[in-house]
Amino acid sequence: MTVLQLGDISVQRIVEHEIPVYHPSEFFDEATPEAVEPHREWLEPKALCPQTGRMVMPVLSYLVRTRHHCILIDTCVGCHKSYSDPPEWHQPHNEAWLNNLVAAGVQPEDIDYVFCTHLHSDHCGWNTRLVDGRWIPTFPNAKYVIARNEFQATASENGLYFIENVQPILEAKQVVLVDMDYALDDEIWLEPTPGHTVGHVAVHLKSGSHRAAMCGDLMHTPLQLAEPGWSPTFEYDMALSTNTRKTFLDAHCETDTVVLTSHFPSPSVGHIVSRGNSYDFTYV
Ligand SMILES: [Zn+2]
Numbered sequence: 001m002t003v004l005q006l007g008d009i010s011v012q013r014i015v016e017h018e019i020p021v022y023h024p025s026e027f028f029d030e031a032t033p034e035a036v037e038p039h040r041e042w043l044e045p046k047a048l049c050p051q052t053g054r055m056v057m058p059v060l061s062y063l064v065r066t067r068h069h070c071i072l073i074d075t076c077v078g079c080h081k082s083y084s085d086p087p088e089w090h091q092p093h094n095e096a097w098l099n100n101l102v103a104a105g106v107q108p109e110d111i112d113y114v115f116c117t118h119l120h121s122d123h124c125g126w127n128t129r130l131v132d133g134r135w136i137p138t139f140p141n142a143k144y145v146i147a148r149n150e151f152q153a154t155a156s157e158n159g160l161y162f163i164e165n166v167q168p169i170l171e172a173k174q175v176v177l178v179d180m181d182y183a184l185d186d187e188i189w190l191e192p193t194p195g196h197t198v199g200h201v202a203v204h205l206k207s208g209s210h211r212a213a214m215c216g217d218l219m220h221t222p223l224q225l226a227e228p229g230w231s232p233t234f235e236y237d238m239a240l241s242t243n244t245r246k247t248f249l250d251a252h253c254e255t256d257t258v259v260l261t262s263h264f265p266s267p268s269v270g271h272i273v274s275r276g277n278s279y280d281f282t283y284v
Contacts, residue, residue: 195240
């Protein structure tokens, strides 16, 4: 996918990197070698690296241009950040993502809104950048839209993600705290999808009869379409995560909704289809 046109809305991936990261067993209690084996044939090599057995998981943002606004959904790992898990994702001097944004024809000052599906390290890193030893907002003219309960939970932990990625945009008065079902207008709105984190949201786009949904981390790998009951062990609430994922999959299965994923392998975007008692993904 280069640019996906949805009526008057255009959507473009801005990729930070795409590499094999985790073994399925590091993510899911259920992912024993025996349980993964039947899926290897359709997952390899695109979604599961045959050499390492690790899941190929890009880190990416979506650049959304409507008639009125220039919007980013999520901002990847970022540059110079102190956190380091997993180490493969944290390449402290890699500005490839910012270069890719500029190559898409957008300067940081052009961004009107940044929507954060949640505040994990790989989704809000480029919220800020380091200039002369100080963290400043990467997008000086943007409002950063964050679900209020997601913000509160992250603020109360006061960890590195918050200090480096959120505190500086808060001090710059660029944060807009919203309810989990906030609507910017009739073209872009949030859907509460808690489970991965307490305030995790999906971002919906609509123009005429065209629809898309950026699902954030309510699922991480196409393996979860075949095994929708598998939730990562690090979820805020594993049972809630499973419930949210199944509800989302049922709602968009065999529909025209284009699902924009966070970590499915390139091209990362497609439709959810039914496959027996579970689901599959047809890439656009
Ligand atoms: Zn993620």
